[in-house]
Amino acid sequence: MSLDNDTYSTTTPTLLDNLAFKSALLSMMSDTGPDSETNDELKHRAQSVLLDMGSTITPVGPHGVRTYDLLYAMIEGSEKAGLLSGVRYAAAAIIVAYQKGEAFNSSASELIKLANDWFFFFLWPFRRAFRSDDFPQSESSESTPILHASEDVADAVPVTPRGSKFRNLISERDDKCVVTGTFNIQKGPYPPGTEGRxxxxxxxYILRRSIAHERSGSNGTIDIIKHLIKLPENIIDDLTGIIDNPENGMLLDMTMHDTLDIYMWCLHSTDVLHKYKLHWFRPIPMCMENFTEVHFQDHSQTGIQLPNPAYIALHSVIAHVLHLSGAAEVINKVYDAFFGKLDHTVPSENRASKEDFPIRLLLIELTTNNNHLMDTRTLMRLFLLGAGESFQ
Incomplete structure (x- = not known):
């Protein structure tokens, strides 16, 4: 699959909204029945499906993501993040998608739909929400920044009373950068010997406000999150209520903050609750080699909540899938081209989350060579994509 091919448009039905798919998925994910399979059994079945179907689902476009890579990465990324519920969900979804297409000899098509859904409703919204290099985040901004895209509105807002309370609680609880031990220069003075630190x-934030806003309308983002980390329904129904809770944050210095937001590193759980191993996806930056662990503690001694392990695991899964699948490079290409610092256009609501993305991807492909003129077929693709029609 290439995510910039003709198979995905505004009218392409999402597999995640298909009632038969959802019912079969929930049934297979259930681990309480006498015939329920273990995680390992489901994982091996799903991997066998991908190996068998590999030749029919792996064409690559110049700016696309391979279906096989993305589907495989959802299983592998969940496992690397230590999220067993994520392994079970990803494996079951692959098996059910394959089985759904068997009767009509369309298993490859169903797997492509699943990969599209995971890309557009999971990877793209989370990667988009964490592009902190384009504008200041609400917790440290004192004025309204320029908006670069409508979907960023939820995070690009001035400090609110809730945001200020969040910042104060996190600062009180963590006391210093949880990775590097850097002291907060705004709180000192500190004892002799701390100079230079x-x-x-x-x-x-671990989860951003824009993700919580995906709750409105029919959207697969929340369903994916719910299945991956098994969030209770009361939290799912009120994600906006937990965004500014201290369990959704950690105190970081500027370097660690920026690199977390672009998924250069994540945290892996250990046998000790609230103690994590630092995992880098790129060569470890200079002078960071000695920072290998994070142990969250309440330095306030007043009972402030520590970061929720489920939210940390979710961030870790996303990071692993982005890197294993190659999706991060594709998303960055589109984001840099159309939502950069000099792009102040505000597209219509929600278009960039699904409908607008294939058009932007196609435009990048067409403009890679400045001497390449659009032919009639290509112009028709753009017209039909923009009009919300499928094109075969």
């Missing part, structure tokens, strides 16, 4: 710290 002070810096500007950020109360960093």
């Amino acid at each position: 002070e810096g500007l710290l950020h109360a960093t």
